[in-house]
Amino acid sequence: MGELLFSQWYVQNLIQFLKSSQIYTDLQHAAQHEVSKPSIRLSELKKGVQNGLNSSGWDRKLKNAIYTYLQTHSRLSPNAAPSDHLKEPLLYLRKAQQAWEKRILKSLNSMCTELNIPLARKRPEKEQKDLLTRWTELSVDGPDLSQIRPVYAPKDFLEVIMSLQNPNYNNGETPGFYNMWGIIQVPLKVKDVNKLRLLFSEMSINQCQTGIDDHSDIPTELFDNDRMKLGRKVIAANHGPLSQEYAKKGCPFSLRAEIWTQIMGINTDDLDVMYYEQLKFNVSQHDLLVDSLLYKDVKLTATNDDQYFVFEDYLYQILLPFSRDTVVLEHFAQNSASPPKSYIRGKLGVEEFSVIYPPNGVIPFHGFAMYVVPLCFLYQDPIKLYYVFREMYVRYFFRLHSISSHPQGIVGLSLLFETLLQTHEAELFFYLKSVGCQPLKIAFKWLVRAFSGYLSADQVLLLWDRILASNSLEVLSVLAVAIFTFRKTNLMKVQSYNAAEAVLADLTTLEVIPLIQLSLFSK
Amino acid sequence: MSKTAVRLKYACDLDKSVLLNNFEARGWIAVGPEDDWNFYWANVGTIRNVFSVENGYRLQDDQVINHFPNHLELTRKDLMVKNIKRYRKDLDKDNNPLAEKDETGRYIYLDFVPQTYMLPGDYNLFVEEFRKNPNTTWIMKPSGKARGIGIFLVNKLSQLKKWSRDSKTNNFVPPSSKETYVISKYIDNPLLIGGKKFDLRLYVLVTSFRPLKCYMYRLGFCRFCTVKYNANVNDIDNMFVHLTNVSIQKQGEDYNAVHGGKWTVSNLRLYLESTRGKDVTDKLFDEIDWLIVHSLKAVSGVISNDRHCFECYGYDIIIDDNMKPWLIEVNASPSLTSTTSSDRILKYKLINDVINIVIPPGEMPDVRWTKVPQRDVLGNFYVLYDEDLAQSDPMTLDPKNKVGPGALGNRAKDAKGRPSPATWK
Known part of the structure; x- marks a missing residue:
């Protein structure tokens, strides 16, 4: 298939997408408005309308819509492979993911049976009303959680990933030369340090960064002022690619909220508000088992976190509607995972009675709330917070807990971490391996949670700036390596896994940007 | 060393x-x-x-x-308010620009303590004020007690009458200073974060009142109520909603022993800058520094400035939803009990930094010392105000920036116009 044909097809899809989205009717209205202006000359109708749309900012909005589409739709040809190959081209990983999903679902079902609670039940009317009146203070009088336990934790997931084997790569019983040194045994292509340097070139040491150069002891007000001035200009331009470019060097606290929404093309208009209200209403209608899982997760993590406890009530206002949001299902087109199915009572296995459970297809695990908490620092309005979180999830976070060969999937990130560490900290890697402490066993949980809950909140946000700016999660692996390098002296003295874990237990004092710079650019 | x-x-x-x-x-x-x-x-x-x-x-x-x-001049609620009122009046008499008032008669720069009356002494004044604004809530505190003991809310005069009847019949002791109460306007529009009310506990070290030398500790914290804030007056009896004292909150069933409802000031700054912008946040923290300096200046004339003394105060401040800070009270012996592990670290560092400033490291205490510590021993403190340094600072010698309170006054006007670094430091 020629390149031309593909791009034609892609553009057609894009146009189709635009035609069915709101911006199309908005543009039409705006164009009609332009036409009705008395200044329009009939002879130059088209030009006049176009100029009018440009000057009223519609060209920016259209460009932003196209940009968002480009960012979120993969440029893979549709004819090359069937749809499940698009989700995950490698058969053995596809199968591993399916087996993992089956396991999660089974454990969810057995919890239901054990505790004798349904996956879902309709709430009595009184309870519905009560829930809506308590909406902003759900932390008080939550459900009874004593019997509820998280379906899985990152370490369970790590075991699954460790057991992944490429069947074409088997060299028999003897652990020989072909075995990989780390615990990831899946051969995937990952970036080397040179490619990473290119990807994060704006972070190189000779470039001033927000998050370092605005805080140091030397008077740096100049840099800070310039950065703020530039940031305000970028925000005023309201153009996604500009904001993304700006974020490469980090966002000042006070501009981040706006920069991020521009990068992701989030506007939260009236329609979004209505949609959120509908989700909220849906929460009030039915009580789902996942609600209890979400509650339990918040109670186990955020409630006890000295940075995030103040946001507990916000988390329920985000997580519960999220579980009802079927728009989230669209991301499964690119996710190796598939939404779990359940069946209406008594119709087990009958396809026409199957329903996706939970409605958004995402079963939360221990630490899921950590994807939301850093965002609570940025958005006071729960609705805005909701859409930012949803976009972050369907763009990035879903990759951190599904098995795939995608370079930004958790397997790829884990392998990237191991490879970088082996290449650039060979001595440390082999020392830790020799005392029975595979580094990934410690770093894995950091990666799965995108470091949220491990670093201090401002550092997580600086890190996530780079995720959004590079549209890539690979910075997580780079940081994990950098942390090992940074604590190398102490790690080289440990004699056991527990001791190594203790050395790396508290990361709240770390400043992530200098660490990343050191590990990428200092050698 | x-x-x-x-x-x-x-x-x-x-x-x-x-x-x-x-x-x-x-x-x-x-x-x-x-x-x-x-x-x-x-x-x-x-x-x-x-x-x-x-x-x-x-x-x-x-x-x-x-x-x-006689630290009580600052740390007993009634005396503090009395001193601040007098300080403002004195400035007013001198036609000092700091004492400027707006058209409603409020001090523009020095209105940082909620309206307060002493009871029983000011009872008639209070009733007059109450009748003017009958729909406000007031908070009654015994002037000599700490940690939330004996505090209650009042929104009807009858509640006050009942209280005074009860306390009279109960014991026939003449009203001594210990039984006096202060009644203050309750800040009923507090800034809420995550829907919860909080106050600030900031540590301020004073090594001398004349000349004034004071230091602010960077590692203050916010104390959150465990119960959601609800302006509804029906909740008036649930003290957990209103009081942020850890000693009170600890009795609530939702008290969390891991973080103790405490949130660092740096988290507060991150949140406020992210959600409200840098200028607003800088202004708030600048105003907090400002009110602390003036509360100290208000008592600097009456405190017996013994050269052997230093004191580390716990300032309690509430921020309202217009981002205005209010001074609630000052504690002479802020709690050194640690509720959580990070609390213990914070308080250990606090004491360490206090000692380093009070006694030059490696030396014996000597009260004849200038009390100008080296920069590198300040730790997490920063110089809030040093009258000596302020007077020798060329900035403040400029005829436009008069020394002392005048310099402070100029800063306040700057802050109103455009955000400026606090030059008066």
Whole structure:
């Protein structure tokens, strides 16, 4: 298939997408408005309308819509492979993911049976009303959680990933030369340090960064002022690619909220508000088992976190509607995972009675709330917070807990971490391996949670700036390596896994940007 | 700087690990309060004896102690309010621009304490004010008690009458200063974060009142109510909603022992800058510094400025939803009990930094010292105001920036127009 044909097809899809989205009717209205202006000359109708749309900012909005589409739709040809190959081209990983999903679902079902609670039940009317009146203070009088336990934790997931084997790569019983040194045994292509340097070139040491150069002891007000001035200009331009470019060097606290929404093309208009209200209403209608899982997760993590406890009530206002949001299902087109199915009572296995459970297809695990908490620092309005979180999830976070060969999937990130560490900290890697402490066993949980809950909140946000700016999660692996390098002296003295874990237990004092710079650019 | 070279003798009234661990880490020698100590961490009760006229105890040049003799001028609610009121009046008389008022008669720069009356003394004044604005809530506090003891809310005059009837019939003691109450306008529009009310606990170290030398600690914290804030007056009896004292909150069933409802000031700054912008946040923190300096200036004339004394105050501040900070009260002996592990670290560092500023590291205390510590010993403190330095600072010698309060006044006007760094520091 020629390149031309593909791009034609892609553009057609894009146009189709635009035609069915709101911006199309908005543009039409705006164009009609332009036409009705008395200044329009009939002879130059088209030009006049176009100029009018440009000057009223519609060209920016259209460009932003196209940009968002480009960012979120993969440029893979549709004819090359069937749809499940698009989700995950490698058969053995596809199968591993399916087996993992089956396991999660089974454990969810057995919890239901054990505790004798349904996956879902309709709430009595009184309870519905009560829930809506308590909406902003759900932390008080939550459900009874004593019997509820998280379906899985990152370490369970790590075991699954460790057991992944490429069947074409088997060299028999003897652990020989072909075995990989780390615990990831899946051969995937990952970036080397040179490619990473290119990807994060704006972070190189000779470039001033927000998050370092605005805080140091030397008077740096100049840099800070310039950065703020530039940031305000970028925000005023309201153009996604500009904001993304700006974020490469980090966002000042006070501009981040706006920069991020521009990068992701989030506007939260009236329609979004209505949609959120509908989700909220849906929460009030039915009580789902996942609600209890979400509650339990918040109670186990955020409630006890000295940075995030103040946001507990916000988390329920985000997580519960999220579980009802079927728009989230669209991301499964690119996710190796598939939404779990359940069946209406008594119709087990009958396809026409199957329903996706939970409605958004995402079963939360221990630490899921950590994807939301850093965002609570940025958005006071729960609705805005909701859409930012949803976009972050369907763009990035879903990759951190599904098995795939995608370079930004958790397997790829884990392998990237191991490879970088082996290449650039060979001595440390082999020392830790020799005392029975595979580094990934410690770093894995950091990666799965995108470091949220491990670093201090401002550092997580600086890190996530780079995720959004590079549209890539690979910075997580780079940081994990950098942390090992940074604590190398102490790690080289440990004699056991527990001791190594203790050395790396508290990361709240770390400043992530200098660490990343050191590990990428200092050698 | 070898700390081991000089071994100070210390006395300590409080059995608190954050104190004792600090003294031991410095290799100091424990002695009794009756012995020849160099450093005495006394509780507020003892301090009266140390400085009493009958006692006749004369402190030597190598002795320092952690309270000023009459700190009550600042740390008892009624006296603090009285002093601030007088300070404003005096400035007003001098036609000082700081005492400027707006058209409703409010001080533009010095309105930082909620309206307050002393009871029973000011009862008639209070009733007059209450009748003017009958729909406000007031908070009653015994002037001599701490940690939320004896506090209640009032929104009807009848509640106050009932209280005064009850307290009269209960005991026939003449009203002494201990039984006086202050009644203050309740800040009913507090800034909420995550829907919850909080107040700020900030630590301020004063090493001298004349000239004023004070330091602000960077590691203050917010204390959150465990219960969601609800302006509904029906909740008036649920004190958990209104009071942020950890001693009160600890009794609530939702108290969390891991973080103790405490949130660092740096988190507050991150949140406020992210959601409200840098200018607004800078202005708020600038105003907090400002109100602390003026509360200290208000008492600097009446405090007996003994050279042997220093004091570390716990300032309680509430921010309202217009981002205006209000001074609620000042504690002379902020709690040194640690509720959580990060709390313990914070308080250990606090005491360490206090000692470093009060006694030059590696030296014996000497009250003849200029009390200008080296920059590098400040730790997490920063200089809030140093009257000596302010006077020698070329910035403030500029005829437009008058020394002392005048310099502060200019800053306030700057802050209104455009955000400017606090030049008066």
